[in-house]
Amino acid sequence: MGLYSHYILPRALDIACSNGAVTEIRQAIVPEAEGTVVEVGIGSGLNLPHYDPTKVTKVIGIDPDDQLWRRAERRRGDRGFAIERLGSSAETIALDSDVADTVVVTFSLCSIAMPVEALAEMRRVLKPGGRLLFAEHGLAPDERVVRWQRRLDPVWGRIAGGCHLSRPIPRLLQDAGWRPDRVDQSYLKGPKPMSYVYRGSAVAA
Ligand SMILES: C[S@@+](CC[C@H](N)C(=O)[O-])C[C@H]1O[C@@H](n2cnc3c(N)ncnc32)[C@H](O)[C@@H]1O
Numbered sequence: 368m369g370l371y372s373h374y375i376l377p378r379a380l381d382i383a384c385s386n387g388a389v390t391e392i393r394q395a396i397v398p399e400a401e402g403t404v405v406e407v408g409i410g411s412g413l414n415l416p417h418y419d420p421t422k423v424t425k426v427i428g429i430d431p432d433d434q435l436w437r438r439a440e441r442r443r444g445d446r447g448f449a450i451e452r453l454g455s456s457a458e459t460i461a462l463d464s465d466v467a468d469t470v471v472v473t474f475s476l477c478s479i480a481m482p483v484e485a486l487a488e489m490r491r492v493l494k495p496g497g498r499l500l501f502a503e504h505g506l507a508p509d510e511r512v513v514r515w516q517r518r519l520d521p522v523w524g525r526i527a528g529g530c531h532l533s534r535p536i537p538r539l540l541q542d543a544g545w546r547p548d549r550v551d552q553s554y555l556k557g558p559k560p561m562s563y564v565y566r567g568s569a570v571a572a
Contacts, residue, residue, distance in 0.1 A: 371509050372434075372528070373393065373434060373447075374382050374434075374548060376527075377420060377432070377434040377435050377437075377525075377547075379409065380410065380411070380435065380527075381410075381411045381413070381435075381438055381530060384410065384411070384413055384474055386557075387538045387557070388398070388555040388556055388557075389474070390413075392418055392473075392502045392566055392567055393413065393414055393473065395416045395462025395566070396417075396471075396473070396495070396500050396501075396502050396566055396567075396568075397414045397417035397418055397473075397500070398418070398422075399498075399500055399568070400418055400419070400422065400423055400468075400469040400471055400479065400500060401419075401422040401423060401429070401468050401469055401470075402422070402423065402424055402467075402469060402527040403424060403425045403466060403467050403468050403469075403470045404418065404423055404425065404426045404468070404470070404471055405427050405428065405429065405430050405462065405466070405467040405469075405470045405471070405487060405489070405492055405493075406426055406427070406429065406470075406472070407430075407457045407460075407470065407472045407475060407479075407485065408430055408472060408473075408474075408475025408476075408478065408479065408507045409426075409429065409435075409436070409439055409452065409496065410430060410432070410435045410438075410439065410474075411435045411436075411438035411439050411442065412428070412438065412439030412440075412442040414471060414473060415439070415442055415445075415446060415450070416442070417442075417455060418428070418446065418448065419544060420446055420448050421447075422570075424448055424449065425448055425449040425450070425451065426448060426449070426450050426451070427451045427452070427453060427462070427467075428450065428451070428453070429453050429454065429455060429456075429457055429460055429473040430452065430454070431454055431456050432453070434450055436454070439452070442478075442486045448547060452479060454487055454535045455538045456479075456480075456485075457475070457479050457483050457485035457488060457489070457513070457536065458479070458480070458481045458484040458488060459488065459490070460488045460489075462490075462492050464491050464492060464530055465494045465495065466491070466492050466493070466494070467492050467493050467494060467497060468493075468494055468497050469493075469497060469498055469499075470489045470492065470493050470497070470498075470499045470500070471498060471500045471501075472489065472497075472499070472500075472501050472503070473501065473502045473503070474502065474504065475501060475503070476501075476503045476505070476534060476539065476555030477504060477530045477531050477532070478502065478527075478528055478529045478530050478531075480529065481528075482534060482539050482543075483539055483542045483543045484502040484535075484538060484543075484547060485543075486540060486542075486543030487543045487544060489543075490543060490544055490545065490571050493571065496570075497570075498503065498548075498569070498570055499540075499545060499568060499569045499570070500568050500569050501536075501540075501565070501566060501567065501568070501569065502564060502565070503536045503562060503564065503565050503566070504531075504532070504562065504563060504565075505533065505534045505535060505536040505563060505564075505565055506533045506535045506538045507518075507533075507534070507554070507559060507560065508561070508563070509539060509559075509564040510535050512560055512563070515531035515559070515560045516542035516560045517532075517533055518531055519560055521530050521531055523561075523562075526554075532561060536565040537550065537565065539554060540569055541572075543561070544571060544572050545569040545570070545571065545572060546569060546570055546571070546572040547567055547568070548567075548568055548570055549567040549568050550565055550566070550567040551556060551565075551566050551567055552564065552565045560568030
């Protein structure tokens, strides 16, 4: 692992994912989680402070990145619920089926190599009647912005840990057998190719 991905990228991701608008989205989405939560791409644990300890009993974080998990461990503190990590990939979650009351995925579908496979795994581990809570940046609605997203994608992926700018989040959800029951979408502050965000919840179709 190079200097960049070992030291610089984890810190850069942590900072980029902590800005005010992103934190507001976490505050709106994450407290809806309940019971046993599987958080896919838990990264540096930026969602941990937003879980409601009166509703959540355990968070199982799925993420292959040891450097980011080290940061999550510093952030875990005593939150009033159990926190575990599985260092596997989202495409093959090493958990039985029907174990989670809630699955949470925030700002990770952009980086997961096979997002539809990962979303299908999220559906498999979710109990019948459970919910997926998501907040993801992706394909913008404006053709001019989309052109920039596609132009930037190859180089952006190399500097931003495999992040894709133009993933069509609602279509990925649908292709993996999810039915969104609420989706809000808008640009956040910042460069438009990086800041079109979809957030909401979905149930198994
Ligand atoms: C931009 S970070 C977001 C982290 C966190 N979800 C957040 O909201 O701050 C993207 C995360 O996706 C994780 N990731 C990338 N590929 C993955 C995969 N195949 N399975 C699980 N996590 C993955 C990365 O390690 C990283 O933690």
